[in-house]
Amino acid sequence: MQIFPCPFCGPRDETEFLFAAEAGKTRPEPAPDVSDAVWADYLYGNDAPKGTAREVWVHLTCGEFFVMTRDTTTREVKSCAALPGKAS
Amino acid sequence: MSGWRHPELGDVDRRKPVWFTFDGQPLSGFAGDTLASALLAGGPRILGRSFKYHRPRGLWGLGGEEPNAILDVTFDGKTTPNVRATTEKLRNGMVLQSVNAAPDAARDRFGLLDLAHRFLPAGFYYKTFMALGWMRWEPLIREMAGLGKLDATHHPPADTPVMNAACDLLVIGAGPAGLAAAAAAARNGRQVWLVDEARAVGGSLRWRGGEIDGAPWTDFAATTCNAVKAAGGRILTDTVLWGAFDHGSYAAWQRREDQTNVHWRIRAQNVVLAAGAIERPLWFANNDLPGIMSCEAALHHLVLYGAVAGRRIVIGCAGDAPYAVAAALAKAGCQVTLVDARKDTPPAPDGMRIIRGAKITRAHGHREVGAVTVDGTHLDCDTVLVSGGFTPSVHLHCQAGGKLDLDKASDSLIPRAGTSPIRTVGAANGAFGLAAALEQGHAAGSGAAPAPRAVDRGWALDPIRPDPGIKGRVWIDPQNDVTLKDVRIAAQEGYQSVEHLKRYTTLGMATDQGRNANFAGLAAMAVLTDRTIAETGTTTYRPPFTPVPLSVIGGMRRGEAFSPPKRLALEPQHRTCGAKFREYGGWLRPAYYGEDEATAQQDEARTARQAAGLYDASPLGKIEVIGPGAAELLDFCGYVRMSTLKPGRARYGFMLSEAGIVHDDGVVLRLAEDRFIVSASSSHVGSVRLILEEARQDRFDPSRVFLHDVTAHWATLTVSGPLARAILADAGFSVPDIPHMSVAETRWKDIPFRIARVSFTGDASWELSVPARYGGELHAVLDAAGTAHGARWIGLEALMLLRAEKGYVLIGKDTDGVTMPHDLGWGGPRASRQDEYFGRRSLFTPEANRNDRRQLVGLQSTNVPLPTGAHILAPGDTRRSLGFVTSSYYSPTLDRAIALAMINGGRSLVGQDVTVFNLGETYLARVTDACAYDPKGERLHG
């Protein structure tokens, strides 16, 4: 079982977390102007990289969403940070 | 029977006989025996039949790698299948039954299959039965396949606790290398966990003996164990470390005397693997006959249990290791002949014959071994002990992602340093011999020089490979019955990758997980394809290292504890009222009140329409959305705008996924300008909260809006029906006069009291909420007032019926993974909203715009409710499904069957007759509006 670091709670067992999305995807807006193809790519197109991946995960027990950088082959967790929110 | 019990040797208690039976034959052993040692010392030789050819099989080895001596064991009236005789303690009254044999191991009638071996080569079952129609033959093949028989009455109790633990250093294997690592680390103040599958520490020292630092090894072991305990560590014996997982997590199965098993989840900063090595067989014709055993195992059974393998023994080898075994057996009184493939050997121990530069080419015997041919010479014997070198137990290193290299000196595949987080030492690392093991273990425990000292015996060996030119049938994998010929066929047919070899021949896929077979198969393939072992490659190792009972992995999470439902605060009150409970969306809720479900449901639904129904709505979600940014967040996350809602009012809406699919429906209550309650449906509270949280943190200013799930803080009871208002008045509530779809906060006897007028039944309803600890008082007052007016408590089954009469959907039952809000008749916001919201863009794709989308409608049929899930056939069509029935009930109020259905272009079919098909039966139904009762909604206002 892996250990993930929640920016709010610290290191916890993987069973407390859920994958949310690949990080860095921007919601294409204004949505009505976006083509079907671009919208479909936003919904379903994932890079699923082998190696270093930036992902959004959520810590279910506290509700914190955060960006985690990890290696999908070695399972090494490289870093994690809280979401910037609208403040960014 | 050739084995016998030595009068003195071994740790068994000769004053305490233990009685048992094998295949019906009464036998005895001593306290301290394993099943294997008792059978070896005084039982038959044939202990089972092989997997495919039903060849007789006897004991081969020791410990968890035993491939042959696998038995069904009945004890205390319960049968456990496929128990390894080598690891199970003998108990009085045990009934042992051989596996894969009918009627028993000695007289197996499928033994005839062996005569047909020429027609059963590798791939036989695939080639033959796939062509002839697998489905027809499968039952027969399955009946013949497999090992033990399941005892259907044996339900192992869910009593294995899962224990989490952490340590500085986990040492796997308590042989000399493991002991040295543990001793050094403990002396450095580290918390060490030392784990071994045997019942005592020592590993091979237990039967090989030896001195460490000039004293008996047992002194060193005792000092080490004390040091480990003193430094806060633990010694776990009878414990199999069966899996290496990510981020330093390890699983171990501990067996305890007269107590439950324990399943350990251990997190270790560092791990030392000192699992030792297991002996390889030799590859000559008929090398699978009972009476042919691992040489090391013979010493193990002799020294620990006084169980001697035979009297006239031939030992075949090409290394030094068996010399000590030969010496011990000769000393015990056996007649020993040593056959060493090397010309240049150490001097033979006293009292035996040695044949140098020679190999066993064939074993003879019908049911068990009776002689061997050594380079053309016939040698009579009753037992053959073999040693073809040693295979390091590297499984956990490989499970953790490690790679292997061929080590020439030990002729074995050993861990490549640095390829896994585990450090491997001792025989598991190809370092055979006591001194090398102590040295490597000591270094791995970061011990300061010098390492514990020991004098070594010789461990030199010459590599031995299966000889493809040999005549006769040579077994590579005894348990799965894979022979050298099968490997040759696989090679000829192009299955030369080890992964293909494994799957084509089943080599290494038996319950010993290839411990005895993999190296031989690999070496044979290398020889046959003229490649090196490195070029041939190795197979993947996966957990578990050894078969672990599912009851251990399942632990206590079985039955009710598997996925414990949430319980209502008022469950005792409902039980007093006669409620029968059932799980709905993760909550244990009253299904109906009374004895007979069908009658109760109809009576409850009828009473709710004629007088009033009372029900517990506490599981309904209550997610508070608080702050100046609350309205903005809800507008984005919901399909229906909530910012236009006035404080004190409520509005029904949907939450979509970003793909436009309806995720949940429910009412949003606005308590104040900056305070809302999202009344998500009871099974979707968690996911709705996550949708809101993600938007809050990712898109909005999280300091302007907060979420608080207070579902469990409130008890909510609902009064619904024409007499609801009268019941509330009688109960003594001063209910403010608020219209349908509004909410008020007040107090009842100083208790915070919230009243919401929303309806799930279509009748005028009041949802009354108090903090959960006052739920009992609320229940009592409502119960008394309701009874006085002829109302009754209604369960979920009646409630489902009432909402279906009204055409109210249940998300996930009446909708599925493609349902959009306009499919449910809620196209308004899609047409009119100009602002951005979650899932909006997806509602305007070509797919979403199709006018033949599956739409919600009602179905009117005769008196028999339509089966839920039944298909609706296109008019004039007998094959094509247009959709299906999603909810179906008999309505006591309408006195007819009602149903909801999702039908392609359903709304355009309203008024038409369709055929409904289910499991060969057809029904006639008319498509109607979803709402079958009070379509104008007049009853809502009570």
Ligand SMILES: [Zn+2]
């Ligand atoms: Zn957290």
